[in-house]
Amino acid sequence: QVQLIESGGGLVQAGGSLRLSCAASGRTFSSGVMGWFRQAPGTERDFVAAIIWSGGNTYYADSVKGRFTISRDNAKNTVYLQMNSLKPEDTAVYYCAAASRFKGSLRARNMYDYWGQGTQVTVSS
Numbered sequence: 001q002v003q004l005i006e007s008g009g010g011l012v013q014a015g016g017s018l019r020l021s022c023a024a025s026g027r028t029f030s031s032g033v034m035g036w037f038r039q040a041p042g043t044e045r046d047f048v049a050a051i052i053w054s055g056g057n058t059y060y061a062d063s064v065k066g067r068f069t070i071s072r073d074n075a076k077n078t079v080y081l082q083m084n085s086l087k088p089e090d091t092a093v094y095y096c097a098a099a100s101r102f103k104g105s106l107r108a109r110n111m112y113d114y115w116g117q118g119t120q121v122t123v124s125s
Contacts, residue, residue: 002026002114004096009119012086020081022096022116029053033099033106034079038092047107049081059106086123093118
């Protein structure tokens with residue numbers, strides 16, 4: 001059974017930093033993609049960042065480019081999202097997602113086969 005377990009969310013002041021982790025168990029995604037999405041109340045779940053596991057290529061939403069960094073640890077089967085210069089508008093539940101293979105757009109929710117339970121990030125002004 002595949003599980004994605006997120007951790008690292010919390011409350012931080014504007015300008016601060018947080019690092020989210022997503023540990024995958026049950027299989028590896030060496031041929032696939034890992035991503036982060038976020039959802040604020042009353043909005044859709046939006047793409048934040050993605051990494052192609054084998055080559056390490058990274059992709060970001062324009063709203064987080066230059067502030068967030070996605071990375072992976074092959075040995076730990078874990079993906080990270082380092083979030084710097086946080087803004088109140090970054091407040092959301094952050095979800096880790098995994099696709100077993102690259103199919104379609106990595107910015108689209110329906111490309112991903114597995115999802116974590118979500119972790120709350122709150123940025124105060």
